[in-house]
Amino acid sequence: MIKNILIIAFVLLTINCVSAATITVNSDSTNNSFSSIQDAIASSQENDSIIIDNGVYTGNLIIDKPLRISSSSLDPEDVIITSNNSSSPIIYVISDNVEIIGLTIVGSSEIQPIAGISLDNVSNSRVDNNKITYVKDGILINHSSRNHVQNNALFLNTLHGIYLVNSADNDLEANRIFNNKHGFYLDLSNQNIVNRNNISNNSNYGIALRGSDTNEITNNQLSFNNYGLTLTDSHQNMIVGNNGSNNKMHGFLLWTATSNILKGNFLSENKGSGVYLLPSSSNNTLDENILSKNFNGMSIESTSNNFIVNNTFNSNDDYGIFHLFAGDENIIEGNVFQDNIPENKKIVFWQQIVLFILVFLIITGIAFYFKIPWLKKGLLGLGILIAVSLILIIAWYFPFESDLPGNNVYVEDLEINAVPINETHSRVTLSMNLNYLYKNSFSQTNDHGQMTDNLPVFVQVMSSTPMDGSYSDDEMVLECEDEVILEYSGKNLHECTIDLESEKAYYLLIQVQMVEELQYPHPYYGETKWKLLGGLSEDLDLRE
Missing domain, CATH: 2.160.20.10 (Single-stranded right-handed beta-helix, Pectin lyase-like)
Structure with missing residues (x-):
């Protein structure tokens, strides 16, 4: 019995060896x-x-x-x-x-x-x-x-x-x-x-994690990128022993990233911060890192409950740790600060307002008590300046009216031609003019020069056919998507052909969208964000 098993095993091994040519x-x-x-x-x-x-x-x-x-x-x-x-x-x-x-x-x-x-x-x-x-x-x-x-x-x-x-x-x-x-x-x-x-x-970046958990990022060299390492919506990762240096923005950036361990990393000569903590980044442990010769060693923006312990902050241009706002509550212990200011003072906004009012009242009292004319005039001018500033802030956040148009691109001269192709479907051709009229609108401004004279966009045609006649974005089906170049202030004729089921009533939505490439992944959008420049909706009845 044992002999037969050995023979079979030998034959199988021989066949395997022969087959691997x-x-x-x-x-x-x-x-x-x-x-x-x-x-x-x-x-x-x-x-x-x-x-x-x-x-x-x-x-x-x-x-x-x-x-x-x-x-x-x-x-x-x-x-x-x-x-x-x-x-x-x-x-x-x-x-x-x-x-x-x-x-x-x-x-x-x-x-x-x-x-x-x-x-x-x-x-x-x-x-x-x-x-x-x-x-x-x-x-x-x-x-x-x-x-x-x-x-x-x-x-x-x-x-x-x-x-x-x-x-x-x-x-x-x-x-x-x-x-x-x-x-x-x-x-x-x-x-x-x-x-x-x-x-x-x-x-753009050296390493980026989005929606990625429990990874080990260790002993990597991250240099001369825009960002060294970014963590967005990523949790429980080990970031250990990396060198993030000479990046154009920040060495490490965390956004909605929690429970990560950053230990023993060397972050040096980054133009921004060695580590930048954006909102909703909590319960992270930053331990035994060296942050040297950055603009700020670490910047913290509206995030709390992080453990910042046993790090070395030296020779940073501004602060070892910079708090953008005063409300963060993090554990900061056992760190070494050399040749830079350890931390900026954290004064909450209402405290700043109260302090300013007190100083203003004290100076005003001195001016009137001692009858100092030039100081009275200066305070009057300052008061007028404050009032004008408040009016401008209110107008900025709560605009009463604006001459900005609603869209950058207007879908005009729409023509729909439907021809039956068989017993169940019709071929529908949509012809239109995509009128690229404005570089600034409520939809999209041209603050960074992205609205070029020859603008690459995507033209999407979507449809919905609910039985009760009510329409929802969740029910829309993408029927056609074309990438086109729009000429500013020119005629941009576009045509799209789709096949739809006959005997139905359709709600058609045409959208002109621009894709914005992001420098690092957004927690929700990823690396690209769609921006609506204009659109048009139309009903189409294919029922006889």
Whole structure:
């Protein structure tokens, strides 16, 4: 019996070893090798190794089985995979247990593919020692877990170096992420390890977490970004041993982030604050950090119940700890302050008002008691100035009327043409003029010059068909969305064609929206915020 079991085990092991073959890809198609990487993938069996010889290969790859794909030298300089297909990742992984090692993956500087490498709903895969550039997202990890991404270089990508969404338990280590728009983004992703990465010179941020909990962010270099690290709506993360220096704004920023531990980080020479705590960031522990040569070591804005202990604040330009408002109540103990003012005085607003009134009354009494003419005139002028200021403040917050138009863009000359295409559906064509008339309106102002003469916008057509005739935004269905460029004060004709069910009455809503890119993720909007510039609603009855 034991002998038979041993024989069966030996046979199974032998079959497994035989089945794991090595396949060669060569751009010259010599020595019985493949000239196409995708052809080699299609001909391979599970757990095979595909070795790619030196050369430049063009095309998108889909990996749908466990494979090891690598350059023959393991040097990414020797094998280059290119694509200018903007609709697909260059390498799309949809199988577990895939290894991608030692490749250079290049998109196009004009039309960028979605991603260099995309891991989609996979686990236990490895991406090691690759170079990825000129794509939107260098590495995109979606609904994936227990993957290892290490020793890669990701640069000159138009969105993210590495982007995780709805992914957990991944190990991301020793990657170099530089000169991208965004560095490293964890969106709705938990329990990942981000360790020993060098993230620098990215336009917006180094690392950003939104809606991401219980991650370990350790020993990373975060320098020369706009923001080093941002935590928004993220909780119970470990931020330990990182170096956030020379960033254009703040080293670390927390917004609606709670119960995080920030320990042993070095935050130096940031143009803003070493750490900035925005509202609703509570129960965070900031322990044994060094905050040096920033504008402020730490800024606290309307947030309480944080533990700020055993930190060193030295040589900051203004304050060690700066309180924007007086109402915060945090535990601040055991800190060392050197060569900077420890904290600004916390005087609540009503105390400032009372103090000002008392000083004003005392000076007024002195002026009249001692009959000092010039002081009387000065106080009268000050009183007039205060009254005018109060009127301006009231007008600012409670405007009585304004000549600002309601919208920037007006949808005009709408024509709807419906033609039956079969027994159940009609083809509906909407023709309109998108009249871009105003750069300043109640909808959107031009404070930062974003309302350009040639304005990129999205035109959305939505529909609703409630039985009772009442309409709700929750019931709206997006039927059409087009990206267009509007010319200021010009005629912008637009046409949209949609298919709708016949025998129904529709409420159609046309909206012109602008997308605002944010410098770091908003707790609710993410990295982009839609702004309505104008719209129009119309009823459409397709019943006979």
